[in-house]
Amino acid sequence: MNDRLFELEEKMTSIDKKLTQVVDAILGNPLTKTGGFINDIRDLQDKVKEFEEKLEKHEEFKKRFSWTIAIVIVFAAIIQYFTNLYSNIK
Numbered sequence: 001m002n003d004r005l006f007e008l009e010e011k012m013t014s015i016d017k018k019l020t021q022v023v024d025a026i027l028g029n030p031l032t033k034t035g036g037f038i039n040d041i042r043d044l045q046d047k048v049k050e051f052e053e054k055l056e057k058h059e060e061f062k063k064r065f066s067w068t069i070a071i072v073i074v075f076a077a078i079i080q081y082f083t084n085l086y087s088n089i090k
Contacts, residue, residue, distance in 0.1 A: 024036060026038065
């Protein structure tokens with residue numbers, strides 16, 4: 001009977017250690033300041049936000065570039081029109 005109790009205590013201690021390891025892996029260990037799965041998710045969320053900001057800036061740049069090209073083309077067309085008009089008058 002005593003051996004069975006001792007064996008049961010060892011198994012419970014082993015389960016407790018494994019459970020602690022699982023919790024540390026998921027939540028992180030506050031004593032050693034190591035992250036864990038939750039910290040990895042937060043890091044990924046920060047990186048996703050950073051990429052979204054970069055993508056937004058890139059899209060804004062593409063819009064500005066397109067508008068600039070369009071304005072230059074319109075300006076060149078107006079100059080060409082007035083140049084042809086002037087050459088036809090002369």
